[in-house]
Amino acid sequence: MALARQYAGGANGNRSLERGIEILRAFRPGVDTLGNGEIAERTGLPRSTVSRLTKTLVAFGMLDEVRTERTYRLAAAVLSLGHAVRMGSPVLKVLGPLMRAESTRRRLNVGLATADRAMMVYLESIRYNPRPTLRSIVAGQQVPMELTSLGRAYLAGLSDGERDRLLVKFRRRNAAATKTLIAEVQKSIRSVRRDGYCAVSWQPGVLAVATPIVIQGLPVYALNMSVQDIEPTEALGAEIGSYLVAFAARCKGALSGP
Amino acid sequence: MALARQYAGGANGNRSLERGIEILRAFRPGVDTLGNGEIAERTGLPRSTVSRLTKTLVAFGMLDEVRTERTYRLAAAVLSLGHAVRMGSPVLKVLGPLMRAESTRRRLNVGLATADRAMMVYLESIRYNPRPTLRSIVAGQQVPMELTSLGRAYLAGLSDGERDRLLVKFRRRNAAATKTLIAEVQKSIRSVRRDGYCAVSWQPGVLAVATPIVIQGLPVYALNMSVQDIEPTEALGAEIGSYLVAFAARCKGALSGP
DNA sequence: GAGTAAATTTCACTTAGTGGAAACGAGGGC
DNA sequence: GCCCTCGTTTCCACTAAGTGAAATTTACTC
Numbered sequence: 001m002a003l004a005r006q007y008a009g010g011a012n013g014n015r016s017l018e019r020g021i022e023i024l025r026a027f028r029p030g031v032d033t034l035g036n037g038e039i040a041e042r043t044g045l046p047r048s049t050v051s052r053l054t055k056t057l058v059a060f061g062m063l064d065e066v067r068t069e070r071t072y073r074l075a076a077a078v079l080s081l082g083h084a085v086r087m088g089s090p091v092l093k094v095l096g097p098l099m100r101a102e103s104t105r106r107r108l109n110v111g112l113a114t115a116d117r118a119m120m121v122y123l124e125s126i127r128y129n130p131r132p133t134l135r136s137i138v139a140g141q142q143v144p145m146e147l148t149s150l151g152r153a154y155l156a157g158l159s160d161g162e163r164d165r166l167l168v169k170f171r172r173r174n175a176a177a178t179k180t181l182i183a184e185v186q187k188s189i190r191s192v193r194r195d196g197y198c199a200v201s202w203q204p205g206v207l208a209v210a211t212p213i214v215i216q217g218l219p220v221y222a223l224n225m226s227v228q229d230i231e232p233t234e235a236l237g238a239e240i241g242s243y244l245v246a247f248a249a250r251c252k253g254a255l256s257g258p
Numbered sequence: 259m260a261l262a263r264q265y266a267g268g269a270n271g272n273r274s275l276e277r278g279i280e281i282l283r284a285f286r287p288g289v290d291t292l293g294n295g296e297i298a299e300r301t302g303l304p305r306s307t308v309s310r311l312t313k314t315l316v317a318f319g320m321l322d323e324v325r326t327e328r329t330y331r332l333a334a335a336v337l338s339l340g341h342a343v344r345m346g347s348p349v350l351k352v353l354g355p356l357m358r359a360e361s362t363r364r365r366l367n368v369g370l371a372t373a374d375r376a377m378m379v380y381l382e383s384i385r386y387n388p389r390p391t392l393r394s395i396v397a398g399q400q401v402p403m404e405l406t407s408l409g410r411a412y413l414a415g416l417s418d419g420e421r422d423r424l425l426v427k428f429r430r431r432n433a434a435a436t437k438t439l440i441a442e443v444q445k446s447i448r449s450v451r452r453d454g455y456c457a458v459s460w461q462p463g464v465l466a467v468a469t470p471i472v473i474q475g476l477p478v479y480a481l482n483m484s485v486q487d488i489e490p491t492e493a494l495g496a497e498i499g500s501y502l503v504a505f506a507a508r509c510k511g512a513l514s515g516p
Numbered sequence: 517g518a519g520t521a522a523a524t525t526t527c528a529c530t531t532a533g534t535g536g537a538a539a540c541g542a543g544g545g546c
Numbered sequence: 547g548c549c550c551t552c553g554t555t556t557c558c559a560c561t562a563a564g565t566g567a568a569a570t571t572t573a574c575t576c
Binding site: 015020032055 | 283347393
Binding site for chain 4: 517518519520521522523524525526527528529530531532533534535536537538539540541542543544545546
């Protein structure tokens with residue numbers, strides 16, 4: 001889209017690489033396979049260019065060709081890069097075990113996320129379930145930043161400039177309900193400033209509470225705790241919030257420790 | 259390395275994109291952070307080129323800059339792409355639930371993998387543990403193709419040409435024990451042809467058994483089952499092998515069905 | 517605070533990437 | 547079964563975009 005004409009990127013940056021990445025990004029949950037045509041449409045790139053770039057991406061293991069339908073799919077190499085992200089994250093290395101213990105102790109979901117553009121990406125999401133067999137860990141899942149406690153806590157942890165740049169994106173994305181939405185976001189951010197956490201019930205029957213983790217020199221992270229199948233009340237939010245704030249303090253200690 | 263001089267890639271392919279991908283690939287478990295210098299060394303690319311490409315990768319969310327140490331780390335966007343791989347895999351969608359059930363039923367580990375270059379990448383690896391809390395699912399982990407049952411089963415599922423190309427790589431990688439190793443690999447492949455599975459004890463105390471899953475128009479996959487803390491005997495391999503072959507048959511049925 | 521090592525930007529060069537148009541190939545309808 | 551149409555890939559001349567050596571700036575050491 002924005003990439004289409006005249007290479008607006010401006011400064012210095014490698015156009016072909018940018019385009020290749022944008023092609024990879026066109027694949028996401030729900031968009032499993034794409035043909036060159038669809039890619040061209042979604043990215044705004046000329047068809048011949050897409051054809052060449054997908055060829056390179058296949059040759060280098062980032063895409064698999066589904067010959068029968070003349071279409072492409074993300075390849076296994078991408079998954080192993082994703083795994084490397086998790087293995088290489090010092091924050092996850094320290095917080096992972098703490099989060100698992102805390103999830104069991106408090107009997108609720110615990111998640112750690114950071115941002116990719118205007119989405120939050122779970123580095124780890126521990127789903128608590130009374131039946132141990134059904135507990136699970138998910139990573140890489142995306143949730144919208146402006147609608148979730150996780151995202152709003154993240155925003156609260158950013159510098160003013162970075163936050164403002166993102167707020168603009170939300171306006172574009174959610175053209176209709178903008179006014180209310182931005183007010184909601186601001187309210188959550190104030191809540192983080194005041195109480196250390198914000199509580200949001202994004203999905204019906206789920207109450208989520210989140211807090212930012214700011215570490216010098218690293219991206220901002222956000223921790224959350226959530227419970228399902230419960231009436232989301234102010235009091236419950238405050239209770240989980242107090243657990244979360246205490247937990248986050250321990251986390252920050254562990255991170256700055258050794 | 260191979261990329262260095264004169265763009266050996268030859269045919270048509272986008273050099274900058276190739277290089278960018280190769281930079282991403284330089285990060286893997288154990289290589290958490292890399293500076294531009296190290297990247298240049300590992301990839302054989304000129305330093306200025308690396309400098310520019312990493313800048314692009316940062317701008318497009320694939321790398322995070324660790325300013326304090328003038329170094330880079332894979333970013334969250336890569337993780338969410340990895341997640342998209344799993345969500346978009348029709349094979350995993352069908353086999354995932356079957357694998358989980360089978361792991362519980364047989365009380366052993368069940369894995370599904372495919373190849374990235376000369377490594378096998380787990381799409382899903384279900385680790386059975388008597389204590390339900392300690393069961394886990396891992397995805398994206400890599401294991402060497404030539405040393406594992408998974409990899410050898412995969413090789414058995416390939417066409418002759420593709421297999422030969424990989425065998426050459428093993429020779430390079432394992433210059434010393436080549437002769438014995440290749441013989442071992444061949445033996446495993448014959449075992450797959452004869453019995454439908456091959457058994458390998460790659461890590462001490464772990465017996466793994468694998469079988470290929472070949473589906474027209476898709477990459478070759480391999481299924482495995484494994485048990486820990488047990489004396490790896492021929493008889494045990496045969497027993498697990500029979501479970502695996504039966505399970506694989508069910509899997510193939512489920513895949514070709516609806 | 518000067519010296520050293522590394523990363524980044526500059527700059528002129530030219531190769532490598534581009535996109536329009538032509539060729540090719542796969543489905544679908546008649 | 548053949549022809550037509552739509553989508554994809556290849557070709558080709560053009561030139562802008564990417565390149566790498568050298569200069570500059572930046573960070574770190576003694």
